[in-house]
Amino acid sequence: MTVGAPRRAVAVCGVLGAALLAVGLVLLVALPFIVKDQVTQTVRIQPNTFFYELWKDIPVPFYFSVYFFNVLNPNQVLAGLKPAVEQRGPYVYREYREKKNITFHENGTVSFLEYRRFHFQPSMSNGTEEDYVLIPNLLVLGAAVMLEHIAAPLQIAVSTAFSLFKQKAFLNKTVGEVLWGYEDPIVKFLNTIKPGLLPFSDKFGILVSLSYWRSDQCNQINGTFGEIWPPFMTPSSPLEFYSIDACRSLALQYKEPGEFRGLPIYRYVAPKTLFANGTDYPPNEGFCPCRQSGIQNMSSCQLNVPLFLSQPHFLNADPELLETVDGLHPSEEKHGLFVEMHPMTGVPLNVSVKLQLSLFIKRVPFISQTGRIKQVVLPLLWFEERGVIQDDLLNEFYPIMVLIPTVLGYAQYCFIGLGGLLLIASVSLWLRSKRGDVQAKDVQVDPQNSGPQDPDSAPLLKKDLSSNTHGED
Template sequence: MGCSAKARWAAGALGVAGLLCAVLGAVMIVMVPSLIKQQVLKNVRIDPSSLSFNMWKEIPIPFYLSVYFFDVMNPSEILKGEKPQVRERGPYVYREFRHKSNITFNNNDTVSFLEYRTFQFQPSKSHGSESDYIVMPNILVLGAAVMMENKPMTLKLIMTLAFTTLGERAFMNRTVGEIMWGYKDPLVNLINKYFPGMFPFKDKFGLFAELNNSDSGLFTVFTGVQNISRIHLVDKWNGLSKVDFWHSDQCNMINGTSGQMWPPFMTPESSLEFYSPEACRSMKLMYKESGVFEGIPTYRFVAPKTLFANGSIYPPNEGFCPCLESGIQNVSTCRQTGKIEPVVLPLLWFAESGAMEGETLHTFYTQLVLMPKVMHYAQYVLLALGCVLLLVPVICQIRSQGPEDTVSQPGLAAGPDRPPSPYTPLLPDSPSGQPPSPTA
């Protein structure tokens, strides 16, 4: 049975639609990866018109600083020569807010900015409160004592008398808030009065006091507008192309980014390199493994064992010496510690962490994971659908070409093996009554 004219018209329309779908699918296979890459590169550059500019300006990802203290359990016994006993207290968690200001775009495809940080205590994430008391070594007393080691005996006696008068002890019992953000101590005023420049602070002393409500220096980084391969890389820090804290050109180099963002399309062969003002040096993290976070593919980078190795174990780190034990870096050459001699004394340890969440995570997943995945599958679906629809007019054409009808010829005589045709005329009888013989 063939196709009617209406059916053939419909089949032709489906064929045209199939051709369009196949062509569109083929074009998407060729063009979509390039288009997606171009859109990503356009929207990650540091430019007020890019989608990521506001995220770069004020990072919406919540960062947390988790601090753990070593609480000394036997201070009196330690003064008698016994081994210290400590217990770990914490974490005391602070939400870290970062925002950039003084943003200035330069003519050489760079932008300069100051980034300020503030910390806010998070009781719900902490194991304890800022009013908790911690017993730990009195850093000011120990620092002053170290400075007096090579001084005349008279000066040592005066300092000892000052310690007694001011009620200073080798160990102090302070709250977490005081240790973190500062406390007033009469010893600071005394030292600054008679030994100016001995301490790098004038009023309050706290381990993290200089980090709160402060900036990490003037960074100048590449925007990626003219050259996307250099995006986020540091051009200068505080106007310097390299620092002079260390004893080799390699150690003084300012490499990588400012430590928050890196160029897109990184691979396991890439490394995460950044300059840390707190450590006064560049650091490089190496790829370890792949993973998935909330449906988003990730790469995990970790610090290599050689990062803080001393020069005897890893010769390139010789420039950071005078070296201590591996895992410890002396930053007294760049952090305003005054004339305090280096002392290895474990007081606390801390960790910084951050992860996308909420609307930022949803937007990131939709635009960079879900949409590319949908377009990836859509191009193959369109190509397959187009091929199927193209078969419809072909099948209709084949069905319209049925077998030809056969036509019988009348007047054929019946043979011995063939019955007479009902359409064969009968001849009249002969006069003799015999049937006439057939004529040739």
């Protein structure tokens, strides 16, 4: 038992250590491929998969918040003074997205139609849809800029029509009317003067339409719709998404790693060049004609109305834009857009897209409603689309895509470490056993005596015993 027990311990430690080490090494080599394959299969948009249902009927609540810039001094603006504005809102809507006519194609793509519904949320809003806001009249000031190059008699006719229809440079409308449209007989008149000028017959609203840009690059729909990105993102991976509200794809840049409710994230933000003009950033030349850097001409996708897109309060734009309007206070914290996403799966966990619409206004000599207005890009409103993953979905998502890969990742090193320790223990026990065997060979045991005896003394002992016995005879 004394010799056998260490040998069994050596065998057990050796076999178990080798097995654990082998498992750990296999996991170390194979785990990245296993996880990659599992994640790729899981996030693929195919019927009857977890992520397909997530993509088809987005369970994450989206909120659409609108802030208006109420004009405080319309008469002074008409006299050529600097506009002063006051921010009003937010007016918050719960946004529901539904995909229909989903069709999978042989080339690996999918096409669909997306419908959006908006429901006003009084408890989250600072005001109601019946609140009145004083804003520039797009049908007057916008049309004036659009018609500034037509013949003077036609401009006079337009100005006269505006007067007959009691149209002024600024109007007082409710939040609901400005956003979702209001009936106005002047719309019919403008379509009579210039057929096709407006794509609708008798109703006008800000959040409508989509047309084309001036370059193939700018017309491309790059990235996703912001619902999911490819898995295994790295800091060098581009993050692009198509914004219906911006009528274009937006490319964000990696800023920093972080954590969101225990999940690792990458945070992406808008680059300084997002709305730069073609002079400062040549790839944006296709969105021109351009004005100051930091605002994008939207006329191509907004019925030729001289609307401009920017970050709220002209964040990261040419300082000249701030100097021409009072009441703007840009802040990266309040007005910066960002996407926080889980890099392994490409799932956005926290998204905030903030954009501003402004109207370019100026004096047009033969349209009297424009008065002596100086050229200015006047903010109309800014809006935020916000979505944050909820705890119930996070709890379902976390074990499958985060916990199990993380546990396996740590397990491989635990197996390697424990296997190595057991092998070291096995070698140690084997060496101790060998030393014990060597010592056992150097010692003889008297079968009549349990104690050890000196081999050289044995003959003398026998001789003495023999002499004593002979003497007695």
